[in-house]
Amino acid sequence: TGADERTLRSVDIRSHIKDVATRYDVPENLVAAIVEIESRFNPRAVSPRGAQGLMQLMPATAATLGVGDPFDPRGNIEGGVRHFRSLMDRFDNNLPLVLAAYNAGEHAVIAHRGVPPYRQTRQYVKRILRQLDRDGAKTSDTAQPGRKV
Template sequence: MNRRPCRSLLDAPWLTPVIYMGLLLALFFAPSHVADFFGASNQGPHLSTALPLARDALPVTVYIRAAATRYGVPEKLVTAVIAVESEFNPRAVSRRGATGLMQLMPATAASFGVRDRLDAPQNIDGGVRHLRALMDRFADNLPLVLAAYNAGERPVAVYGGIPPYPETRQFVVRVLHRLGDRRAVETVLAHSAQRGRRGQGRRAPLVTTSSHETGALPADTRDAPGRPIRPNVRATSQHVAGAQTGIATGKPIGESKALLPAPAPPGVSSGAVGPEGRIVIQAP
């Protein structure tokens, strides 16, 4: 036989497929090490650390979208409220006892059927239902909806607008800022500064404005399917009720029981009804 002996194992023809198979197995089972070898580790997080973050964030997004779709509330609005209220911490608890992602108080949670406020799906469902109820109550006037979410409906009705509570105004401004409603933010901040210069104390509400100033929901937030975000408000007794109470109640006069606002601050007319029945701030 004239066969020439192999000089080394690498000369063996049967060894080539084995080498290729070994390389494929190494690539499949050690992606992070291969990424380190090629310098990809400097371009972003490892796959092993990114996957747990995605698993943690996914449910909250899913719950927000489901509840927003179910109740006809803009998903961006729900996300902004959660970001400001709890910074997406499902176990956040305030000094006053507000709990969970949307910071539900015990009474609010009970009224919307939330048994466990620390349970993310229940908390989001109850919070979005609360927002929907406030949107109906205040005719989608977003600053009033946010003020009532933070301070309660009664202070908004009593003051005839955003109550002069620093915490409430800060909450409204932060949510509006996240939604990109710069004009509404400027209106709230300007009124707060004006109140401070005039020394009006805590009895100066920010009267709800027309949709051309702080308006209702911004156009880019009206993305929830289902019921329309802004109902067609007819020129009926609802407008008169809004002029009398300082807010658009969405109810006829007979159903709007009577929480009259404090006197309007100088330079603000509480009886000027703008487009869609909202009260317009008039410059002094």
């Protein structure tokens, strides 16, 4: 049935998240929280600004990352996690800054010397941190705002 297919796809997506997160040394629960907040695990999601797929990659970012089809769950997760890893390296694993850079762009974080004063970005950072907390990440470093991942 359709519901069974969606469940299987969700299981496959979660399995791929685990594989890619492990390969790039990004906490699996963090990647899952980003996918949940960004797209609700919908590989066909498109934002009003044009971000696409599970990790809501902008077309230019997807192209830079070599993601040919942003609606392909495997390619989108691969590119999104690789991009997130590069932001973790750039911002010394400071999770609020990394999340803000993923959402608003690294140049916005640099220009504002911190989380930009954009309402949407500040809400995004809070939503991801709350999702991590809800997912039982309290025992993980990723759950503590301002802590390093």
